[in-house]
Amino acid sequence: MQPIQRVLGSLRTYRWTSLGAVVSLLLLTLANILTPQLFRWGIDGGIVKKDLQIVLYSAAWMVVAAIARGLFNFGQSYLSEAASQGVAYDLRNKIFSKIQNLSFSFHDQAQTSQLLTRVTSDIEQIRTFIGTSLIQVISGVVTLVTIAVVLLVMNWQLALITLTVVPLAGWLMARFISRNNGLFRQIQEQLANLNAVLQENLVGVRVVKAFVRESAERSRYTTLNDTLVKANMKTIVAIRNTFPFIFLLSNLVTIAVFGYGGAQVIGNRFSIGELVAFNSYLVLILQPILLIGFAAPAIAQAAASAERVYEVVDAEVEIRDRPGAVPFDTCNGRVTFENVSFRYPGATKEALKEVSFETKPKELIAVLGMTASGKSTIMNLIPRFYDVTRGAIRIDGRDVRDFTLKSLRAHIGIVFQETTLFSGSIRENIAYAKPNATMEEVIEVAKTAQIHDFIASLPDGYETIVGERGIGLSGGQKQRIAIARTLLTDYSILILDDSTSAVDAKTAAQIQAKLDDLMRQKACITFVVAQRISTVKNADRILLIDKGRLVAQGTHEELMQTSTLYGVILESQVKQKEG
Numbered sequence: 001m002q003p004i005q006r007v008l009g010s011l012r013t014y015r016w017t018s019l020g021a022v023v024s025l026l027l028l029t030l031a032n033i034l035t036p037q038l039f040r041w042g043i044d045g046g047i048v049k050k051d052l053q054i055v056l057y058s059a060a061w062m063v064v065a066a067i068a069r070g071l072f073n074f075g076q077s078y079l080s081e082a083a084s085q086g087v088a089y090d091l092r093n094k095i096f097s098k099i100q101n102l103s104f105s106f107h108d109q110a111q112t113s114q115l116l117t118r119v120t121s122d123i124e125q126i127r128t129f130i131g132t133s134l135i136q137v138i139s140g141v142v143t144l145v146t147i148a149v150v151l152l153v154m155n156w157q158l159a160l161i162t163l164t165v166v167p168l169a170g171w172l173m174a175r176f177i178s179r180n181n182g183l184f185r186q187i188q189e190q191l192a193n194l195n196a197v198l199q200e201n202l203v204g205v206r207v208v209k210a211f212v213r214e215s216a217e218r219s220r221y222t223t224l225n226d227t228l229v230k231a232n233m234k235t236i237v238a239i240r241n242t243f244p245f246i247f248l249l250s251n252l253v254t255i256a257v258f259g260y261g262g263a264q265v266i267g268n269r270f271s272i273g274e275l276v277a278f279n280s281y282l283v284l285i286l287q288p289i290l291l292i293g294f295a296a297p298a299i300a301q302a303a304a305s306a307e308r309v310y311e312v313v314d315a316e317v318e319i320r321d322r323p324g325a326v327p328f329d330t331c332n333g334r335v336t337f338e339n340v341s342f343r344y345p346g347a348t349k350e351a352l353k354e355v356s357f358e359t360k361p362k363e364l365i366a367v368l369g370m371t372a373s374g375k376s377t378i379m380n381l382i383p384r385f386y387d388v389t390r391g392a393i394r395i396d397g398r399d400v401r402d403f404t405l406k407s408l409r410a411h412i413g414i415v416f417q418e419t420t421l422f423s424g425s426i427r428e429n430i431a432y433a434k435p436n437a438t439m440e441e442v443i444e445v446a447k448t449a450q451i452h453d454f455i456a457s458l459p460d461g462y463e464t465i466v467g468e469r470g471i472g473l474s475g476g477q478k479q480r481i482a483i484a485r486t487l488l489t490d491y492s493i494l495i496l497d498d499s500t501s502a503v504d505a506k507t508a509a510q511i512q513a514k515l516d517d518l519m520r521q522k523a524c525i526t527f528v529v530a531q532r533i534s535t536v537k538n539a540d541r542i543l544l545i546d547k548g549r550l551v552a553q554g555t556h557e558e559l560m561q562t563s564t565l566y567g568v569i570l571e572s573q574v575k576q577k578e579g
């Protein structure tokens with residue numbers, strides 16, 4: 001379906017509001033068209049015949065028409081605004097919940113600034129289209145047709161002279177739009193580019209400063225800003241090249257109407273009042289052409305915006321519940337990777353190749369390997385952030401794809417490698433997945449994550465507000481809050497993906513010691529992507545990953561004996577520690 005048609009279709013939800021807007025618009029047009037007729041009546045029946053009563057009557061009716069115009073104008077703009085706000089509201093909610101549902105693979109490929117533009121400025125374009133451009137076009141067409149009919153009925157010869165302005169002005173407008181359509185699109189794109197640079201700089205302000213790239217970034221922004229101003233100036237020039245001709249045309253037609261109409265008045269074939277009314281219609285008839293002309297590029301922009309918005313709304317949710325999926329409620333701790341191979345969407349190489357292992361209940365599994373060997377990828381497959389390309393992952397013998405996604409993820413507590421905190425208090429951040437948690441519960445997990453003492457030392461304690469990216473906290477503090485947040489969930493499988501990398505070795509060991517007890521009590525199985533020897537030594541089993549393959553597994557002592565790679569990794573870490 002064409003995007004614009006779809007936008008119009010979404011007005012169905014607001015059918016009565018939209019209908020009200022159109023009815024108000026028709027009444028407004030009627031009031032507009034009646035006014036010159038009242039003038040005609042006042043002049044011909046009143047002024048010419050020296051009948052004061054008719055003059056007063058016509059003046060009174062003109063007041064009524066003016067009030068009606070004001071009312072219908074308000075009604076039309078209020079109702080069309082309400083309908084457009086409603087459609088924008090629905091679209092914003094729809095795209096937001098879609099973004100929430102879309103799989104990791106979508107977010108891997110989508111650019112944040114692009115998504116932001118879709119949710120904000122693209123939806124705004126659609127709203128302007130419904131609230132303004134659409135009404136302009138309907139109003140323009142209705143006014144044009146009605147005035148044309150009225151003029152033809154009043155005096156067909158004069159009407160034909162007057163109406164010549166319509167195709168000529170229409171042609172000039174069409175030429176203006178076709179010549180400048182690319183320019184309008186270019187302006188939109190340049191605005192988007194400018195916003196992208198702004199967003200990048202806001203997010204990466206620290207990097208910019210650290211690399212002393214302020215002036216380079218400033219000149220990048222200024223260059224784009226210049227281009228935008230130049231493009232905007234081009235439209236002004238284009239407008240200057242077109243619109244004076246349209247006004248000239250209208251003046252010429254006014255003169256022609258005055259000359260030809262005047263002659264007809266002298267010949268008593270036409271009244272003065274009719275001539276005045278004709279002239280008023282001439283002014284009225286130009287308006288819709290200009291309005292339709294200006295609405296055209298806005299409609300083209302709205303169509304492009306709608307296409308981008310619907311692209312996200314229609315994007316396929318790759319990871320979803322299978323028919324007949326069952327809830328995941330109990331876990332006995334047997335996680336099986338069965339010849340698992342995985343390739344990231346769009347990637348050329350497999351990130352995991354034929355990985356097979358099986359865990360035993362209550363095991364603490366450490367996953368170790370060189371950087372980019374595939375450790376996080378293994379972790380990502382268990383909660384189905386991605387689905388395996390080949391093979392299967394089972395929990396207690398059942399394929400993870402047979403569980404409902406919601407229940408599966410609700411029972412997997414994961415601490416990501418990169419920490420994201422939300423704006424709000426520390427308490428809110430820790431209780432993110434369990435907003436009704438008691439203060440005791442929050443404090444308990446904070447103690448386990450070795451962050452309670454720090455939080456308690458803050459003037460506002462747990463109510464301290466952290467910025468959208470956790471500004472004001474060190475990397476290690478953020479990581480520990482993230483651990484506390486996960487510990488408060490209803491996990492039975494716990495995944496810690498290098499989650500203490502920014503915490504010092506001593507604190508990490510304390511967290512580990514506390515976690516060991518907890519994990520063994522509460523989790524049926526724990527995976528730790530680890531770099532530290534202490535973690536690895538404590539593990540019941542170590543999975544050694546190299547270039548996407550599981551190359552060895554066993555306890556620390558076993559691997560020390562059997563794996564050269566393990567020796568190499570450990571040695572590098574010992575050196576790192578000593579260093």
Ligand SMILES: Nc1ncnc2c1ncn2[C@@H]1O[C@H](COP(=O)(O)OP(=O)(O)OP(=O)(O)O)[C@@H](O)[C@H]1O
Binds near residue numbers: 347378
């Ligand atoms: N979202 C993604 N899209 C495409 N390729 C990816 C994606 N994430 C990771 N990869 C690739 O998959 C491979 C394994 O990455 P993974 O993050 O699993 O490694 P890792 O062992 O956890 O590394 P590190 O220790 O550096 O965190 C890498 O080659 C990486 O480039």
